[in-house]
Amino acid sequence: MNVIIVTGASSGIGLAIANYLADKGHHVYGISRTKIHEKLVKGIQADVTDYEQLKNTYQDIFDIEGRIDVVINNAGYGISGSIESTSLDDAKNLMDVNFMGVFHSTKAALPYLRQSGGGKIINMSSVASRLAIPFQAFYSSSKAAINAFTEALHNEVSPYHIQACAVMPGDIKTGFTKNRKKNLQEVAIYEKRVEKSVGVMEDDERNGMDPEVAAKAIHRLVQKKHMPLYTTIGGKYRLFVVLHKLLPARFANFVVGAIYGFKKD
Numbered sequence: 001m002n003v004i005i006v007t008g009a010s011s012g013i014g015l016a017i018a019n020y021l022a023d024k025g026h027h028v029y030g031i032s033r034t035k036i037h038e039k040l041v042k043g044i045q046a047d048v049t050d051y052e053q054l055k056n057t058y059q060d061i062f063d064i065e066g067r068i069d070v071v072i073n074n075a076g077y078g079i080s081g082s083i084e085s086t087s088l089d090d091a092k093n094l095m096d097v098n099f100m101g102v103f104h105s106t107k108a109a110l111p112y113l114r115q116s117g118g119g120k121i122i123n124m125s126s127v128a129s130r131l132a133i134p135f136q137a138f139y140s141s142s143k144a145a146i147n148a149f150t151e152a153l154h155n156e157v158s159p160y161h162i163q164a165c166a167v168m169p170g171d172i173k174t175g176f177t178k179n180r181k182k183n184l185q186e187v188a189i190y191e192k193r194v195e196k197s198v199g200v201m202e203d204d205e206r207n208g209m210d211p212e213v214a215a216k217a218i219h220r221l222v223q224k225k226h227m228p229l230y231t232t233i234g235g236k237y238r239l240f241v242v243l244h245k246l247l248p249a250r251f252a253n254f255v256v257g258a259i260y261g262f263k264k265d
């Protein structure tokens with residue numbers, strides 16, 4: 001049995017992970033802004049943008065359980081629109097939740113993971129961290145930042161038996177699609193391209209994998225003695241990531257552009 005914290009556990013991937021791990025007998029604490037009403041998952045209301053809230057929450061969990069073994073930094077959302085039209089506030093808020101949230105949670109957890117003799121930090125990245133999606137630049141950037149953070153983190157804390165892993169799922173059917181904040185003040189020349197591009201992405205998400213696929217992948221990571229630094233969820237997405245690595249950067253980016261960027265009408 002491990003003591004496990006999952007951020008963003010009120011819906012989608014986080015909810016599936018929390019329930020799956022709790023069903024396997026782990027003590028699971030789910031963090032989100034809205035209250036979780038699950039039988040086996042202990043829900044705690046907190047916002048990942050508020051470091052003090054997370055610090056107090058993790059201290060409470062450690063006081064109750066006497067240990068914290070695994071932290072799954074999953075909370076996140078998407079925004080879409082051209083870079084030119086994205087407001088400064090929308091870009092900052094996105095980075096605050098998706099990237100700073102991971103930092104806050106990691107910083108709050110590390111002292112307890114060390115006191116527990118070691119543990120695991122699993123950060124929810126995305127295939128979009130590798131294949132940067134036009135008109136979703138800030139989302140892709142937030143996930144690329146998580147990858148770099150995870151690599152540095154792993155080397156800082158592995159001497160204390162703490163491992164880090166960045167998980168890159170492909171499209172998964174969740175509330176993510178309806179929660180995506182769309183820029184409603186798009187610069188006119190981009191409008192049609194943004195609409196088409198985001199439309200392609202939304203279709204992929206609506207026809208995406210079941211969140212349980214991600215839950216099972218995370219469960220395998222929890223069980224592993226040595227986690228990989230990266231793991232991609234979804235067969236075809238693993239292929240995309242490998243191809244992206246092998247192809248010349250300019251060509252790989254051209255292919256992504258052809259799918260999601262669309263030429264001028």
Ligand SMILES: NC(=O)c1ccc[n+]([C@@H]2O[C@H](COP(=O)([O-])OP(=O)(O)OC[C@H]3O[C@@H](n4cnc5c(N)ncnc54)[C@H](OP(=O)(O)O)[C@@H]3O)[C@@H](O)[C@H]2O)c1
Pocket residue numbers: 007008009010011012013014031032033034035046047048049074075076077078097124125126127168169170171172173174175176177179205208
């Ligand atoms: N769905 C996909 O295709 C896909 C693909 C790759 C990666 N991902 C990543 O997977 C993660 C989960 O996404 P999802 O698809 O499950 O979307 P979702 O259904 O919209 O779930 C997002 C979760 O994040 C929580 N959250 C958002 N802002 C928060 C904040 N400030 N503080 C605390 N919790 C917050 C939400 O809870 P509250 O609103 O209750 O706070 C919710 O539980 C995200 O990091 C996303 O980027 C998703």
